[in-house]
Amino acid sequence: MSSSVQAIRFESVSKSFDGRHVLDDVSFDVPPGTACCIMGRSGTGKSVTLKLLMGLLKPESGRIYVNDRELAALNSRELVAIRKTMGFLFQYSALFDSLSVAENVAFPLRRHTRMTDGEIQDSVRERLAEVGLENELDKMPLELSGGMRKRVGLARALALKPSVLLVDEPSSGLDPITTLEIDNLLMDLKAANQTTMVVVTHNVPSARRIGDKLVVLHEGHIVMQGKAEELDKSKHEVVRQFMKSGEGG
Amino acid sequence: MTGFRRLFSEAGLLSVFASRAIRGVLQRPLELREIVHQVFEIGWRSLPLIMMSGLAIGVVLSMHTRATMERFGAEALIPTALAIALLSETGPLMTGLLVAGRVGAGIGAELGGMKVTEQIDALESLAVDSFHYLAVTRVIACMIALPILTTVLNFSGLIGGYLAETVISDVSLRVYFGQAFQGIAFADYILPTVKTTVFGFIIGTVSSFLGYTATGGSEGVGRASTRSVVLSSMLLIVVNVVLVRIIQMWLRDRAL
Numbered sequence: 001m002s003s004s005v006q007a008i009r010f011e012s013v014s015k016s017f018d019g020r021h022v023l024d025d026v027s028f029d030v031p032p033g034t035a036c037c038i039m040g041r042s043g044t045g046k047s048v049t050l051k052l053l054m055g056l057l058k059p060e061s062g063r064i065y066v067n068d069r070e071l072a073a074l075n076s077r078e079l080v081a082i083r084k085t086m087g088f089l090f091q092y093s094a095l096f097d098s099l100s101v102a103e104n105v106a107f108p109l110r111r112h113t114r115m116t117d118g119e120i121q122d123s124v125r126e127r128l129a130e131v132g133l134e135n136e137l138d139k140m141p142l143e144l145s146g147g148m149r150k151r152v153g154l155a156r157a158l159a160l161k162p163s164v165l166l167v168d169e170p171s172s173g174l175d176p177i178t179t180l181e182i183d184n185l186l187m188d189l190k191a192a193n194q195t196t197m198v199v200v201t202h203n204v205p206s207a208r209r210i211g212d213k214l215v216v217l218h219e220g221h222i223v224m225q226g227k228a229e230e231l232d233k234s235k236h237e238v239v240r241q242f243m244k245s246g247e248g249g
Numbered sequence: 250m251t252g253f254r255r256l257f258s259e260a261g262l263l264s265v266f267a268s269r270a271i272r273g274v275l276q277r278p279l280e281l282r283e284i285v286h287q288v289f290e291i292g293w294r295s296l297p298l299i300m301m302s303g304l305a306i307g308v309v310l311s312m313h314t315r316a317t318m319e320r321f322g323a324e325a326l327i328p329t330a331l332a333i334a335l336l337s338e339t340g341p342l343m344t345g346l347l348v349a350g351r352v353g354a355g356i357g358a359e360l361g362g363m364k365v366t367e368q369i370d371a372l373e374s375l376a377v378d379s380f381h382y383l384a385v386t387r388v389i390a391c392m393i394a395l396p397i398l399t400t401v402l403n404f405s406g407l408i409g410g411y412l413a414e415t416v417i418s419d420v421s422l423r424v425y426f427g428q429a430f431q432g433i434a435f436a437d438y439i440l441p442t443v444k445t446t447v448f449g450f451i452i453g454t455v456s457s458f459l460g461y462t463a464t465g466g467s468e469g470v471g472r473a474s475t476r477s478v479v480l481s482s483m484l485l486i487v488v489n490v491v492l493v494r495i496i497q498m499w500l501r502d503r504a505l
Contacts, residue, residue: 094367
């Protein structure tokens with residue numbers, strides 16, 4: 001394991017549900033300002049990895065570090081403080097359905113900043129403009145398409161300008177054009193703010209575009225990690241199948 | 250055996266959840282804005298149901314009381330008898346059961362929906378203590394709303410009783426209410442009404458627990474909603490027996 005400063009470090013992490021090992025001795029790290037894409041078939045523990053990183057789940061063994069702080073060693077106040085430096089875009093956006101688009105994005109600002117109402121409104125407009133939804137402020141989440149909900153979810157995740165962004169399946173259920181738009185948004189974000197990203201995806205072309213590093217999970221284990229070109233040369237059956245599936249894209 | 254084990258396991262989890270809720274109620278700072286919002290949702294929006302039910306209960310109780318009192322020529326005691334019946338037991342218990350039906354189902358479905366759509370995880374990821382923000386606020390709101398709603402139901406019941414009486418006799422509102430409160434001490438009103446804060450705690454805690462532990466998509470949400478009503482109502486009825494006994498003992502000790 002590298003001893004240099006890492007934004008994210010997973011050290012021999014294991015997690016199981018009802019006796020079934022979802023992650024078994026998984027280790028990887030993500031340097032600051034880079035994007036790591038985690039790929040794998042459904043049920044291989046990709047989303048669980050993100051929830052462990054956010055402290056929503058606890059590992060049975062192993063250690064997880066975010067910005068060099070071990071999550072298990074944090075008290076609840078410290079965990080709240082570290083979560084304020086992180087953003088999470090959920091697979092189905094997880095927007096608060098009783099709040100409008102603007103209220104969803106304003107929610108973390110109202111909770112965690114001393115900004116005035118005017119400043120919050122300006123910030124909300126700014127975040128929504130970044131995702132191209134500045135004209136949808138008053139709509140309710142149920143009135144939005146899947147792609148729009150994803151973009152609102154991204155705007156909410158970015159509201160506190162996090163240094164680490166976790167993204168769960170940004171392209172699931174979206175058409176190729178919207179997928180490309182979301183990918184471009186993530187890449188712009190990384191370039192502009194040096195945001196560290198962990199992106200879970202099935203979409204190999206997306207992973208090639210976004211990821212500085214790709215991790216392939218299979219049956220709870222990491223079968224390979226490295227740059228896309230390195231994975232292209234892999235002789236591992238699962239990695240080969242995965243990388244080949246994205247050649248059309 | 251598996252059913253029993255599951256029952257005990259769930260009872261244990263509910264007890265842990267309830268003790269967390271008690272700690273949460275005492276923990277500062279409170280989510281005042283959300284509590285006010287929930288009191289509005291739970292209390293204010295229940296008012297039409299509570300008032301209509303109170304009126305109907307008052308009419309029915311008055312008619313039954315009259316049928317009995319007439320046999321003994323004690324019609325003048327009808328308002329007092331109705332007030333005692335309403336204030337001491339019927340009002341608090343009916344309010345508890347009505348709120349368990351309306352609000353318990355609502356909280357179970359709302360939190361269950363939030364759980365299965367990852368909105369509770371989203372709250373946590375936004376550095377918000379979801380238990381304090383969602384469960385504790387609803388428990389506190391139920392504890393505040395129940396005594397107020399009970400008072401409204403009691404009052405509506407007395408109005409209903411008066412309306413039923415006006416069909417038969419020409420008693421004035423002032424005389425009716427004067428007679429109603431003649432045989433009532435302050436403790437007769439305050440203790441059963443304060444008891445409903447316990448009902449509020451039960452409804453808020455049980456429905457939040459079942460919403461929080463909902464699994465399995467919309468079917469799981471529906472199940473959480475139904476079970477919230479059934480379990481809250483059952484617990485409320487059982488706990489009421491204990492509370493009535495405690496109140497009676499307390500009143501008897503004071504009288505001695």
